Amino acid sequence: MPLTRGRRAKDDAVTSAGARDKRVPSPSEGAPRKRGAFLNLTNAGKNLVRFPGSKKKATAPPPKSAAEHKAPAVHREEKENVAVRVPELVEREVKENVAVGVPEVPEVPRPPAPLEKAQIPAEFDVDAEDRDDYLTCPEYAKDIFDYLKSREEKFALPDFMALQPAVNAEMRAILVDWLVEVQENFELYHETLYLAVKLTDHFLARTPVARHSLQLLGSAALMIACKFEERSPPCVEDFVYICDDTYDKEQFLSMESRIFSALGFDIGIPIAYSFLRRYAKCAGVGMDTLTLARYYCEMSLMDVELARERASLLAAACLLLALLAKDLQGWTPVLRFHSGYALAEVGPVARRLHSALARPPSGNLNAVRQKYAHPVFFRVALLPLIDVDVVEKQASA
Template sequence: MPFPRGKKPTVTAGSRLPKLNAKATENQEEGPQVKRSTSPPHGAPKKRTAFIDITNAHNVHISLPGRKKEPAKKQVKKTSSTAVPAKNQANLKKSSSVSSEGTTAEKEKTDAEEEKPSEKQEEAAPVEQLTAAAPPAVREVPAHLQRQPIPEEFDIDSDNTEDCFMCPEYAKEIFDYLKQREEKFVLCNYMPTQPSLNSEMRAILIDWLVEVQENFELYHETLYLAVKMADHYLSKTPVHREMLQLVGSTTMLIASKFEERSPPCVDDFLYICDDAYKREELISMEANILQALSFDINIPIPYRFLRRYAKCVNAGMDTLTLARYFCEMSLMEMDLVSERGSLLASACLLMALVTKDLGGWAPILQFHSGYQTSDLAPVVRRLHAMLSAPPDDKLRAVRNKYSHKVFFEVASLPLVDMDVLEKAIS
């Protein structure tokens, strides 16, 4: 609110006034308001505003290559007739009485100069022509960075050009990169380095993690990533059998943070462990696992490759679910820990295709996966031996899960004969 003229405003303690009002107050203390002259005193610099005059925008010249810069027009200072001395007025009258002969001669000279280009313009003309004729420099892309063309019969991403979430422009490059990253996460049979663990304990842990994934309604990617992190941690750190469940629940917590939109909280994981561990123990185990893995938990999992390869042959949901059942059963097999996720997914899909009598390993699958039938044969034989073994009553979580109608009851389907598989992989 503006202050009344001639009065000093009262300022309370703690209040602050803008600088502009403070200056106005100082000016008001000087005495009665006197209108100041707008013309500057003699010899003083001309006043200007804090910002540049926006009306000078038309005076800005942009220098383009090949164009001659025009000299800036001199600004004529406007002067009032009252401020000009009498001597200057006489000179102005004298100059205004000049005959029109000089004006006509100057006009003819100007027209002749416009018609005849100057020497500098003649020299600049060839440069402009060369600049316009020269094409822009194009950098050559290195051979290893050039995108490899995809044959039309193997193109499975062009149908998703309008779906940005499917990344159709570089979907194949993404899975090729994931396949390269698999070489960093190759495992071996680490059980000999675990003094108090064995393969059966690991299988029981994974069977329990499947139940956790169902109860919390988590993504399948969360389950696969949790199993991968648990295997990598156990391959580097000896763990006592009493702490094995803590390792599994902690890896499920980390995977939930990585994959889920709304992951369960720490108390939920303590509850499913029947309060066998304290909150501090779980948080400490989380830090130990992340440090052991160097915080690199983006591990390629077979589930992602399985969905990609099933899309290559337009497999139905029942066929994909059958392949997922084979792949999830393989998580409990210690002998398959060393297999790469892309190879394991390819073998599971081949078994599902043969079971459904949908053909063998098509050329399009060979193109996108990079595996031939001979590469899949050893893994397919081990998967068939695992599935044909009598089921363990202690490990029923996966079979019960895929016996539900939601999963097309694929667990109750008869296993394909080995002779039929041998024909498909031969």
Template structure:
């Protein structure tokens, strides 16, 4: 409660109020700062007095041109012994102050000063020369595996972005080569036989629902792909009852949102889209379970990133890239394609889109950046073609309705390419 004006607050017995000296002030421009006379109790942390100049502004001395120093004021010199670096700086200043034409301010060095300089230089140079001499000539060269491999000029797709630091043109090729190597750590197999209460249809329904979640929350496509990957890896290691399958999917989307999004949805949002089927404690517990099952390594290479990279190699238009994205997103619901690596799946989707748009087959520049030949892509392309040729399922409408919109160039309504044309492209 605020104190009543005109009355002194009641204090308990034995308490004291610190007195302020009226003749001094804590905000004086000159002179030392006023310190509290009361000492803190033994073991208590040292307190900082409020309303004092906590900067070093009172210690800064600014010399303006044209002003002379006032008489009677002397600068305070440090009494500490000069270090070796300070001596070197002083000797360097003396040597630079000597002019070539012999000015009156020229000073001659004594023999003792020259001897000190030579001694200091020897003391500094000796360890460096010893280290250089100790390293053999072969070790000074950069190892072969660390040297940057030259990219042929006809395959260079990053030099045009040399002024854009966000595109990382200097090591973009190395980044995707590293992601391609990391794929070997996240290879999956058909884990459905290890799930007694699940089947591929349930998994497809879950992913179809995750596509709707990605659209409603306006999340990145990378978030969707990463969520599907994490859910698959968790299901490959942990048996899950069918009643908890939606909890696994929504929690995987929550983790992926934290990893990819700038403003990820909160836990309450995911509880809402699950129609309050789960409690807050359950989704937090599932989050910890998924992270522990994946050993907290959730930077899983996804096909979406490879797809954008490979489409840039051939300067594919947005309509061609969107068609390949449609094929790639449809493949997320196929259990047979779970074991395929992301880079291989992205290459197969792009090849199908190029053939459908009559833009040619798998070019040498694509083979250079992806590392795959047409023969490597042929089995995956045929699986994709069979998947798209099958009649649509009424329960799985999210992806088709999403890519039937004008924003996505209505690529879902495009007819499939003739199988003979596709086989001809795969035989080249």
């Protein structure tokens, strides 16, 4: 308690002293004048500014007289002469620098003018209804598919089965049929299946493959496609399992590396499934017609000759057959505008696709038919194939 009384007494003394000093002395009694931080801005010219290291005090410049405010005519003439001589001096200096060998400073190029987007006619603007949906990229939709179509030239396939001494078209069809089953069991995207088949075909077009390594090639291609398309791709052990431990993990990783090296790590191959969905939107068809076209497109994966067709043109032929099967309008101007193909180009491919679909299945290759016979896919595989005369009439129109 004595310590507390001592503190309180001391605080009282300080408080009483402060109370006596509450009266602010006047400037005549020596009180400092108030000024703002960084000097008084309203009287900046009257304040003395001293910089570190300077010997003299900086004083404000004396006020100018009225005569000094008015510049003499001689000075104005000198300034005008100097302004006239500046370009001459610059030109002479440039010539001297060139003679001496001083490198000339390059001019900074001007930025290019903004690119102007091609205006889509109102009657062909199928993306107008999606203007507020940024996820569908309506302002870039046509440009994206035009770019994908231009990339097809880079991935044109030759007659690659002629380059394979140990693999034939029937073995490839068996592999594709098995990949369809794997895609359905793993519930993978359809884009994954199409890309896996494309990767397999492009590898076969570059490298000879032994018969016992064909399933390893297809599985490794599907594994790469899963990494490219899927949100949660299966792991390597899953692919080892579906192959019944015929190949080990190291063989899968080695084949994956071989595929990447053979394709130059460029696996963004345009696929028919993407074009088909785009064309179906342009045609404004229902889900049942689109599913029928998807069935035709997936059946085309089994045919090695149709695999060499451009993906965009094959998708157009699949949609044309579906439109004819549903007794809908044929190849409309809207489809021609967005696909870039006239009916004379689509017709021959549709005729070849119809011939491939009319052939009876060989062996037990029924994975695609069984898949699209399910009610989820509107049982489109059970629908009868349209007559060939209808296709011929449309193709020759």
